[in-house]
Amino acid sequence: MAALASLALTYAVFFPAARLRIELRGAEPTAATFHDGACFVGGCAVTYPFAGEQVTAGLPVGTRAGGHAEGDTVYVRSAPGEPERVVLAADTGRGTVAALLAVPGGATLLGLLAGAVRMRRDRRSEPPAQAA
Template sequence: MAPRTLRPRTALLMSLVLALLLGALAILVMFPAAQHLRSFQDGERVSATLHRDGSCMAGNCQVKFEVDGQPVVADLPVGSGGGKSSVGDRMIVRYQADDLQSAAREDDVEGGGAAVLALMSSGAAVFFLVLSVVGVVYGSRQRHQGP
């Protein structure tokens, strides 16, 4: 029994869907997350401890720091690094004085992992788009040459 292979149209459709999904991930999620991290560049700088660890890239981490003697627990935004840190680890964060609910690790204010993931998913989207175009051109030439 011969192994099953994808039909050319199915492979083309899958490549186009992957290009669309990866492009949407980059444009709708990762680029805005990187911009949000960059918005902390001019924020107040303070020493903090990791209060809740988890998947920091998905925005599930919190840090604890003090502002004017008052303890503050703030979320690290989507795209943050620090996933290998443990609860209680010290780090430098930046926060906006008018919004104490969110802070960014100082290492991430250039865009962090979100910027890297945005570039990688954009590149992969372009790759699958080019792969689709090459498949269409190749299939078209095969049909025109005949058997």
């Protein structure tokens, strides 16, 4: 049961992250200041100008920010009218989206393989039926 909950959580996190990157591909890039953190788990942020104000927004799960340090200038794409929905401009390519979708796909395959191994092991451990 825990495996199914974990698998559902994986889908609930990685599909929206991939979809956000696809939605924002066409948005205009804007210069932003990078704030360091655990980017792959959604722990880093950027500050950028939006409608005349400075907005700080968290970057989504799966952000590949390798090589960026606190205070670096990066380019982001944001959703029109929704400054909190932002991704790194360089992180909207097909490779990133494919990698994000591969995580739940791989988790599903591992879950199916583990289930098949368990079923096979359980079937082997049953004693043979005796004739009456």
